[in-house]
Each structure stands twice: as structure tokens, then as C-alpha cells.
Amino acid sequence: DGGITQSPKYLFRKEGQNVTLSCEQNLNHDAMYWYRQDPGQGLRLIYYSQIVNDFQKGDIAEGYSVSREKKESFPLTVTSAQKNPTAFYLCASTLQPGLATGELFFGEGSRLTVL
Amino acid sequence: AQSVTQLDSQVPVFEEAPVELRCNYSSSVSVYLFWYVQYPNQGLQLLLKYLSGSTLVKGINGFEAEFNKSQTSFHLRKPSVHISDTAEYFCAVSGTGTASKLTFGTGTRLQVTL
Numbered sequence: 001d002g003g004i005t006q007s008p009k010y011l012f013r014k015e016g017q018n019v020t021l022s023c024e025q026n027l028n029h030d031a032m033y034w035y036r037q038d039p040g041q042g043l044r045l046i047y048y049s050q051i052v053n054d055f056q057k058g059d060i061a062e063g064y065s066v067s068r069e070k071k072e073s074f075p076l077t078v079t080s081a082q083k084n085p086t087a088f089y090l091c092a093s094t095l096q097p098g099l100a101t102g103e104l105f106f107g108e109g110s111r112l113t114v115l
Numbered sequence: 116a117q118s119v120t121q122l123d124s125q126v127p128v129f130e131e132a133p134v135e136l137r138c139n140y141s142s143s144v145s146v147y148l149f150w151y152v153q154y155p156n157q158g159l160q161l162l163l164k165y166l167s168g169s170t171l172v173k174g175i176n177g178f179e180a181e182f183n184k185s186q187t188s189f190h191l192r193k194p195s196v197h198i199s200d201t202a203e204y205f206c207a208v209s210g211t212g213t214a215s216k217l218t219f220g221t222g223t224r225l226q227v228t229l
Binding site for chain 2: 040041042043058090104108
């Protein structure tokens, strides 16, 4: 079945450590996105990529980094510079670049807790 | 830029009762509108979307929404809810340009009880 796979589902990290969240899709979608979800705040866009080897900052990119070396993969690194990293992270994709008309397909999320 | 306001953070309702989840948006340009549903500890799934045409949009699981341009609203409705409809519902808006980004509301938690 086609879809988006995020791993790990749960992750614990000590302060000062970097952590990388994996996102893989087999939908052959061009565009991929990372969102952060906090209670009562909805979803906020961290980074997005419309094509391989290219990505743009979203609304809350500080303290995060990404890469897009393959069409299928869009990993997110939460660095020690992120002041409040505890959150639920969602990866999504769309068939074509541009969110205007397309449906976002989401993974099941990764819950990061900083101890 | 666009913004979305979901007026109710939680909506409790009894099974088989009707429900309306409210969504208002703000934008200086034409918009596309979406409703997504999120079940516990899962990603979001598209319920329905308004791009153009008929202002009454039907989606999955018996939900529908009506686009009201004069009131800048896109309320979600279902005539009879089930226990399985318990979830978080997000309204989202984007501009119609190809470079538009999707802006989400803060969500409404629908709690259906017997």
C-alpha cells in the first residue's frame, strides 16, 4: 500500500542532543512537508521541499534542518538550538508542488519528548 | 496572508445528534478551504475541500460544509454523529496561487458520547 512512513513513533531525547526524524513516502509525490503540532496551536509549517535537492523554510524553521537527497525521503533534524522541541511532528506530501488545490497526505507522526 | 479561526476548542455531542463545527477565515485574496480530521495519535486525513463551484461540499463519512463568502465561513456539519466520529477536526485555508501555503486553524475536539 502506498503511504507515508514516519519513524520512530516515539522518541525521547536529552537536552543538548540532536535527533533526526525519518519520513519516507512511496506515493511518488514531488512535494514534502514537515509540520509541528502542539496542543491548542494547530499545525505549523517547519520546512517544505517541492523538488529533490531543494527546500524552503516554513514559519518556524529555527532550530531545525532538513535534506532532500531522494524523492522518497525528507528527514528532519531537531537540533539543540531548538528551545522547546517537545511536540508531535507530522510529515506530509502532495502530488505536485503547491498546496493550493492538492490534498495533503500525512504520516502517523513522531512524538518527541525532551527530558 | 490568510488566517483561520475555529471558534470552539471542544464540542461535546450525543450520538445520533447533529453537529456543526465552526470555521471562519480571513484573506485578502481568493481562497481554497479544507477540513481535515485527526484520530488520536495519527496523522490528518482530508474530509472535504472547496475549490470552486457549488458552495455546498460533501465529503467522506457523511460530513458536508458550506462556503459562505459574505460571512467568510466554512462550517462543517453532520446530521447524525457516531461514536467513531470522536476526533480532532482542523479547518485550513490557502490562497489560490501556486505558491500558496496552507494555514491551519487550532482545531476543534469533537467528543461523541452515548
